[in-house]
Amino acid sequence: MNDTPTLDEQRNQLVDEIVAGRPLPVAVEQAMRTVPRDQFLPGLDPSKAYTDEAVSIKENPGGPLPLSLASVPSIVAMMLAQLDAQPGDRLLEIGAGTGFNAALLAEIVGEDGQVTTMDIDSDVALHARTMLNKTGYEHVTVIERDGLKGVAENAPYDRMIATVGLWDIPSAWWEQLADGGQLVLPFRWRGQTRSVALTRHGETFVSDGMELCGFVPIIGQDGERTAELADGTIRVHYDQDQSVDRDLLTDVFSTSLVELWSEARVGGQEPFDGIWLRATVSDNTVCRLEVTKEALDAGVRRPAIPVRSPALVVGGSVAYLILQREDADPERPWRLGAAGYGPAGSDLARKLVAHIDAWSADREAVPTMTIYTAGAARDGLVEGHVIAKDETVIVLG
Known part of the structure; x- marks a missing residue:
């Protein structure tokens, strides 16, 4: 049978x-x-x-x-x-x-x-x-x-x-x-x-x-940039309008590590990607950090998700999302925080923790995106955070 x-x-x-x-x-x-x-x-x-x-x-x-x-x-x-x-x-x-x-x-x-x-x-x-x-x-x-x-x-x-x-x-x-x-x-x-x-x-x-979601990028658009650090074992992915200088970040992961923790916790299957989304509504320093196994083996603090975690980058400093298990809350055992490197690492970590806390206060909130053609008059845009691209201007609010 x-x-x-x-x-x-x-x-x-x-x-x-x-x-x-x-x-x-x-x-x-x-x-x-x-x-x-x-x-x-x-x-x-x-x-x-x-x-x-x-x-x-x-x-x-x-x-x-x-x-x-x-x-x-x-x-x-x-x-x-x-x-x-x-x-x-x-x-x-x-x-x-x-x-x-x-x-x-x-x-x-x-x-x-x-x-x-x-x-x-x-x-x-x-x-x-x-x-x-x-x-x-x-x-x-x-x-x-x-x-x-x-x-x-x-x-x-x-x-x-x-x-x-x-x-x-x-x-x-x-x-x-x-x-x-x-x-x-x-x-x-x-x-x-x-x-x-x-x-x-x-x-x-x-x-x-x-x-x-995640999809293969279309051929013919090149508005994204990548800064390779630590012999290519760490990568910062950012947009062309952002001020990311690879030379300033060359030795950032050789500096002292700072860890700061929020009060936000998540369960094993509970999504926390909304932190990233919500941070982009007000913060132009948000990028994506990719950390390879080689970098982790060399002692770099593990991001929440090594291949794609939100990071804040300013000058020669970076902070990114981390987590640690705490058994005090069995339903939500993972506590969220920020790891900071570089001279402004502590300030950026505090800023990222503030983004975590804002998300945690209303986890289901989703911003509104309004998109205009690149030639739209700036005084005619809706109120919100403006991000300029090649052919459009997007406003998040």
Whole structure:
């Protein structure tokens, strides 16, 4: 007797797990239960298609990240919920991937809708086209093109979704999304990536929500910088408008360590990434710190998450998020604090602890993001913290 679940049963089990953690709109849940992810991943053990994990579909010989991924199914579902596509909508997807997401979109918008998906990589676009044809979604349009240019010939779109990380919003997208339309994109600022849902209101975008995510960055945007320290075993990732001088930081981790602790505690599965998000609403010194195993073995204080922790950088000093286990509170045993290095390390650590405390007082609060074109008059912006990018200006409040 064979007790192994069928692929249909495995697909439904995965969706059951996703829905248990985050209720989904009916249309999104139905699409996730309908489209066979395994058929978009030929060569992979079909059962592995129904684990909540990303799958590389094209490696990148020139860098650490793949050129293309089949995204984590729960993240796919979350972003589709943010997009809130409706039957009959005209959609543009930037980043075709395996074609699976485009098939989900086609299910949601139905026969009266239109889905266009695009990718800059010819192999990825061909794979998406082949898999969509194989699974009965021939009506989805697949275009090989630079995603930053969009697809003007099928515009205007009611909704647009990006499945690659964006540091800025290209001007072409403004022109191709209808007024009142929805844009969902993995947006990058101050070292973090959030799936931001935005609604276009004339010449502005206003956020409807933000969720933590991680995506391969789009080709063609270079607003992020990296300062390599300690023979490349420590890296500070920052935006081009920030004042980070690698030369001033060369010996910072050879200075004395200062540790300061907040009163905030978290449980083992309790997220604390909101500290990072909330800090960017008022603080221009926020960056991302990446500490490798080699640096940890050399004695550098372990960040809360070695590969990506929020850090404050000023001149030759740095402070970053740390944690330690304290068994006094079994439900929330991890206490949050800050490690500081350099001459202003103590001041920066105190500043970071203040950010932790502000987050802890209202852990569910999410800032609003308003985005303008780069040419917008500064006296016409909403009140808030301004971050300038190449093609846009964002205001957090």
